[in-house]
Every structure is written in structure tokens, then in C-alpha cells.
Amino acid sequence: MSIVVTDSGFGRDDWTNPITPLAEAGASTTALDLPEDTNPADLAGRLKAVRFIRVAFPGPADGRGFSIARQLRLMGYRGRLRAAGHVIADQYAMARRAGFDEVEISDALAARQPEADWLFRANWQCHDYQARLRG
Numbered sequence: 001m002s003i004v005v006t007d008s009g010f011g012r013d014d015w016t017n018p019i020t021p022l023a024e025a026g027a028s029t030t031a032l033d034l035p036e037d038t039n040p041a042d043l044a045g046r047l048k049a050v051r052f053i054r055v056a057f058p059g060p061a062d063g064r065g066f067s068i069a070r071q072l073r074l075m076g077y078r079g080r081l082r083a084a085g086h087v088i089a090d091q092y093a094m095a096r097r098a099g100f101d102e103v104e105i106s107d108a109l110a111a112r113q114p115e116a117d118w119l120f121r122a123n124w125q126c127h128d129y130q131a132r133l134r135g
Contacts, residue, residue, distance in 0.1 A: 003110040004082070005092065005103040007122040010115045013104065015052055015080070036064045040071040047077045054104070057085035066098040073099035089117040 003010050019031040022038060031052040032043075038055075053072065055065040065083055072081065083095050084104040095103055105113075 001107050002084075002104050003107060005105060005118050006101070007096070009119050009122075010110065017052070019052065019054055034068060036062055036068075038068055040068055040075060043072070044075065047072070047075060047079075050077070051079045052082070053077070053079060054082045054084045055100075057083055057087050060086050060088065062086075066094060069095070069099040089113045089121060092118055092121040 002013060004013050005011075015031070017031050019033050020026075020029045021033045022035065025032055027046075028049070030050055032050055032054070034053060034055045036056045036058055043050075055068050057063075057065045065085075065087075069081055069083070080102075081100050082102050082104055083100045086109075087095060087103045087105065088109070092103060
């Protein structure tokens with residue numbers, strides 16, 4: 001099982017449609033699983049049909065998913081965007097600022113970093129560097 005983290009805290013996955021790995025995706029695919037080495041430019045022209053994208057975070061030191069999310073949003077992607085894998089609570093605000101709507105973590109990680117740790121960072125729009133300069 002896995003836990004989906006949003007600004008409201010922990011929840012269960014409510015996405016019920018199939019999620020297709022990028023390598024197997026066709027023209028009618030509406031949900032994509034992207035590996036961490038995806039070049040978002042390769043998705044140009046396909047994003048309007050895609051309603052859900054999950055980006056892999058395979059390890060604690062691999063932050064390429066943040067760049068993927070930012071590029072997808074800059075390309076105009078407005079669908080649901082999820083980070084999945086090894087994202088820790090300290091990275092939640094960064095994930096939200098990069099463009100992710102939610103983070104999918106394992107039950108084991110949720111046990112080590114309980115909901116309160118994630119909720120502490122849920123006010124991600126008010127506690128960034130620029131906000132501190134303005135305030």
C-alpha cells in the first residue's frame with residue numbers, strides 16, 4: 001500500500017484509472033508513469049489528453065523529478081501531478097512549489113515520518129525565501 005500526502009494530510013489513493021509507463025503509452029493514454037530521467041520536452045503535444053502524471057523519485061539524493069514537474073507546468077500541463085517514491089517530509093514544500101499536487105509515499109516512510117511532519121510543511125506558500133524577504 002501507499003499513502004498520498006496533500007496539504008490536508010494523509011489519505012488513500014483515489015486515482016482508479018490505469019497508469020501507463022511512458023515507454024508503453026499510446027495516443028489515447030490519459031495517465032502516465034514517468035521515470036526520473038524523462039525529458040519533458042518529449043511530451044510536447046501530448047499533454048492536453050493526459051489527466052494524471054506520476055513522476056518517480058527512486059532515491060533520497062535524486063531530485064530530477066522536481067525539474068520534471070517544473071518543466072511540465074511551464075509547458076502548460078494543468079492535470080494532476082504526483083511525486084512518487086522517496087520524497088521526505090522536508091521536501092514537501094519544494095515538491096509543491098515545483099508543481100506537484102501530491103506526494104505518494106510508502107507505508108514504511110509514513111510510519112517513520114508521521115502526518116504531523118508533513119502537515120508542518122503544508123503551508124508551503126507562506127514560508128519560502130521570497131516571502132521572508134517581503135515580510
